[in-house]
Amino acid sequence: MITARDWADARILWEFQRMGHAPRPCSVGVGLGSHDLGVAEVMAGLYRRGLVPLVVFTGATSPTTRGRMPRGEAVHYRERALELGVPGDVVLVEPRARNTGENIRFSRELLAERGTPVDSVLLVSKPYEERRAYATARKLWPGVEFVCASAPMNLPAYADAIGDPRLVLDMLVGAVQRLMVYPAQGFMIELSVPAPVAAAYERLRDRGFTRRLVPTA
Incomplete structure (x- = not known):
């Protein structure tokens, strides 16, 4: 089940990913x-x-x-x-x-x-x-x-269009994790992740939205 807290955290990650x-x-x-x-x-x-x-x-x-x-x-x-x-x-x-x-x-x-x-x-x-x-x-x-x-859509509309909200949240969590771990592996430049974004990411990760995480061990 995706809770209201999960959606709120996912919106934080969604807005962070948009470059504007x-x-x-x-x-x-x-x-x-x-x-x-x-x-x-x-x-x-x-x-x-x-x-x-x-x-x-x-x-x-x-x-x-x-x-x-x-x-x-x-x-x-x-x-x-x-x-x-x-x-x-x-x-x-x-x-x-x-x-x-x-x-x-x-x-x-x-x-x-x-x-x-x-x-x-x-x-x-x-x-x-x-x-x-x-x-x-x-x-x-x-x-x-x-x-x-990218498509000019908000998160709820996008999740409805894809038809798999949990997949979308899993992907959001995975995308932010890669911003955190891939620069050290030489895959991308380093971009800062603000504390509120990191906190939202951690809450979603701990709630089990982990299917698109990459191994870090």
């Missing part, structure tokens, strides 16, 4: 694979606004997405973007990445192989992973400016 960037024109848009087709929908909207001339969707499959995206996250994202009017010739698919670090590294390699100059990236992720995506990208793709974007 204003979308602006960038060299390329990179959509990070996940269970959430909303990433492709946000990217399609940004393309239609003229903010990116080229799109990369990146992602293989995971235990969470294998059933709903059997052809791979990036492939399903591309199909959704094309349904929304994005021309196929401006959408690249990177089908191998299985984590955020690989999303960034493989997208960077794909664009380098094509000879595409990149000085800025419009980075589209799930709403509760903006900060994690930003910290990872800054570590693995230096010299590039990143502008984060």
Whole structure:
């Protein structure tokens, strides 16, 4: 059961993860694979606004997405973007990445192989992973400016749209934990986690929202 206290703590993590960037024109848009087709929908909207001339969707499959995206996250994202009017010739698919670090590294390699100059990236992720995506990208793709974007939804609406509120809270807890432990492992830059956010994270972790935690021992 998810309690009112759990929801209150989850909102603290949700708001912390949002970077608050204003979308602006960038060299390329990179959509990070996940269970959430909303990433492709946000990217399609940004393309239609003229903010990116080229799109990369990146992602293989995971235990969470294998059933709903059997052809791979990036492939399903591309199909959704094309349904929304994005021309196929401006959408690249990177089908191998299985984590955020690989999303960034493989997208960077794909664009380098094509000879595409990149000085800025419009980075589209799930709403509760903006900060994690930003910290990872800054570590693995230096010299590039990143502008984060995601679906403009509040937490209750997002959880309803996904249809699995507990999964969303588990993912929120996992995203904040990675901000705390991954910098020391060289996976992302260090970003400070304010005390109220850390306290909310600890309460949710102790309440059992642990399915997306990474081992730390």
